[in-house]
Amino acid sequence: VTLKDFRRLCILKGIYPRDPKKRPDRKSRHDKVYYHLKDVVFLQHEPLLQRFRDFKAFMKKVRRAAGRKETSEARRLWANRPDYSVSHLVRERYPRFVDAVADLDDALCLVHLYAALPGNRKVGGTKASKAVRKCARLVKEWQLWICQAGALRKVFVSVKGIYFQAEVEGTPVTWVQPHPYKQKLPGDVDFRVMGTFLEFYETFVRFVLFRLYSTMSLLYPPKIEAEALRSGVPLSQLTAGRASDPNPTFTGEEITGVKETPEAEEKAEDGSEEEEQARIKKEKKLLQKRMRKAKKALKDIAEREEQALEAAQADDEKQGAEEGDDDEGDEDNEDNEDNEDNEDNE
Numbered sequence: 001v002t003l004k005d006f007r008r009l010c011i012l013k014g015i016y017p018r019d020p021k022k023r024p025d026r027k028s029r030h031d032k033v034y035y036h037l038k039d040v041v042f043l044q045h046e047p048l049l050q051r052f053r054d055f056k057a058f059m060k061k062v063r064r065a066a067g068r069k070e071t072s073e074a075r076r077l078w079a080n081r082p083d084y085s086v087s088h089l090v091r092e093r094y095p096r097f098v099d100a101v102a103d104l105d106d107a108l109c110l111v112h113l114y115a116a117l118p119g120n121r122k123v124g125g126t127k128a129s130k131a132v133r134k135c136a137r138l139v140k141e142w143q144l145w146i147c148q149a150g151a152l153r154k155v156f157v158s159v160k161g162i163y164f165q166a167e168v169e170g171t172p173v174t175w176v177q178p179h180p181y182k183q184k185l186p187g188d189v190d191f192r193v194m195g196t197f198l199e200f201y202e203t204f205v206r207f208v209l210f211r212l213y214s215t216m217s218l219l220y221p222p223k224i225e226a227e228a229l230r231s232g233v234p235l236s237q238l239t240a241g242r243a244s245d246p247n248p249t250f251t252g253e254e255i256t257g258v259k260e261t262p263e264a265e266e267k268a269e270d271g272s273e274e275e276e277q278a279r280i281k282k283e284k285k286l287l288q289k290r291m292r293k294a295k296k297a298l299k300d301i302a303e304r305e306e307q308a309l310e311a312a313q314a315d316d317e318k319q320g321a322e323e324g325d326d327d328e329g330d331e332d333n334e335d336n337e338d339n340e341d342n343e344d345n346e
């Protein structure tokens with residue numbers, strides 16, 4: 001296994017370097033990166049190793065065809081290139097959904113970062129347009145679920161970006177979204193390593209979103225409206241429809257071996273109707289509460305404006321009265337001066 005494949009496999013498997021207790025001097029030239037022996041032995045049984053070897057053999061065929069200037073053959077081979085999935089790694093690293101939610105912060109930060117990158121630039125030696133489009137789609141799906149669930153709790157704006165905090169299954173999840181400005185790609189960042197992290201985080205975020213959407217009885221992935229897509233509105237491009245599967249994969253008969261009776265089916269339907277009615281009542285109460293708050297706020301604004309208008313009118317009247325008194329005083333002074341002049345003339 002090459003060093004490049006070893007590092008890539010460690011990132012995908014979630015194996016990180018360890019700090020030994022008896023570590024050599026930091027200034028020593030012989031200091032290296034240390035891993036647990038059990039972790040390295042655990043990597044030997046990973047199926048992705050064979051996938052990496054197969055892909056290397058495939059790339060030799062592509063380079064051979066390109067070296068012979070067989071362009072059509074090279075393109076045909078590249079179109080049928082082997083692919084692999086990291087879904088089994090997600091289930092292996094996060095056996096419980098609570099563990100996945102607890103490790104969701106870093107994944108969301110990286111997905112939001114890639115969604116803000118320019119898609120026409122080369123990142124890590126390859127064009128990032130495909131990765132940027134996928135991350136932008138995941139960001140919209142995540143924001144749509146936040147709006148549907150009302151899970152947003154805190155927002156903070158800083159120089160680095162906009163920090164958000166939401167409550168997911170009782171666990172606070174914090175992520176940062178970069179400002180929508182032109183991003184300058186630094187040259188000292190290894191985007192290949194970030195691409196390996198992103199390769200795992202994309203699948204990981206999809207798993208989490210599928211579970212969250214299913215919990216709220218919403219379809220995943222949500223549909224994209226063509227008109228909204230052309231208009232460029234970011235969040236309204238997605239519509240979250242209710243999940244209704246008349247033919248589920250597993251039924252009660254397949255799992256328990258007992259066929260459900262019509263009475264049980266009627267009870268289940270009645271229960272679903274009652275839940276739907278309860279949900280509608282809850283939404284109505286919430287809407288009425290918001291309407292009352294809005295009316296109260298409008299009433300307060302109207303009262304403040306009325307008080308300000310009355311105060312302004314009172315000030316105008318007072319100022320007018322003072323100006324009238326000043327005019328009368330000036331007229332009296334002029335009359336007195338005229339009388340004195342007449343007396344002097346006489």
